[in-house]
Amino acid sequence: MKRKTFISVFFAVILLGFSAYLDSPYSFLNKNYAYSNDQPAVAIPASVESSTNVPETKEKLVKREKEAGYIIETYEEYEVYKDKDGQIVKSEPTGQTDTLKYWDYSKNKGISK
Template identity: 65%
Template sequence: MKLKTFLCVSFLLVTLGFAAYLDSPYSFINKKYAYSADQPVMAQPVDVEPSSDVPVLEEKLEKIERVDDYIVETYQEYEVYKDKDGNVLKSEPTGKIDTLQYWDNQ
């Protein structure tokens, strides 16, 4: 019984070691790729201003009702067009309706 347990544990450790080797950058699978940790990555942040032509999708609460022991909230999705100052130019419903139902423990 001890020999069987020892063999199972040994096989598991060898399998985990081989899987770790294959996942490392030094394995034969990853020989084609160059890894360098001594050079920093040069990345520049990009300032992107949202276009006023593209609408922002927002969900607005339409109604709250109580059904049996649950509270059901209904949300409507709207396309909101804003100008550069953030003022709402127009708001159009998309037709997508979401409901959220949760148990009222009162």
Template identity: 60%
Template sequence: MKNKTFINAFFLILLITFVAYLESPYSFINKDYAYSTEEPVLTQPVTAKPDENTPETIEKLDKTKKENGYIIETYKEYEIYRDKDGKVTKEEPTGHEDTLKYYDYSKDKDQ
């Protein structure tokens, strides 16, 4: 019994070692990818500003109602277009709605 446990533990360690090798940058799977800690990574900062014609999407509370001890809130999504100064020029509904339903704890305080 002790010998069988030793063999199982040995194969488990062997399997973990093999998986760690496969996930390392030096394995045969990753041989096509260059890996060097001596060379710096070259990146360019992103300086592009969003286009003025690109809408921003926000959700606004449309209605709230109480029903069977719950508060149900309905939110509608809108596309908002802004000018250069950040003022809202156009606001269009997208037709997307989200509904939140949560328990009304305020009625428990009244009792």
């Protein structure tokens, strides 16, 4: 009985070792796909044509005001249409606005140097 258990465990370990070898990059199955650090991966750049129909979104500063030690900036999103040469043909507001509020460090209230 002891011998049967030993043989079963031995073959299980051999089977696990062989399956780990087949899964490794050093396996004869993966030798064409394995890369090391000194070999760069081959990548073919895709040529991308820019479409003139798709608008690009940009945010423009609409308003900047100071209030209670803070600077409050309001940005509005615009759809920008460009031609083949990259010149802006049309710019339309989307109605989407973002507000950014941050502390005004230009004033040195109560801070002595």
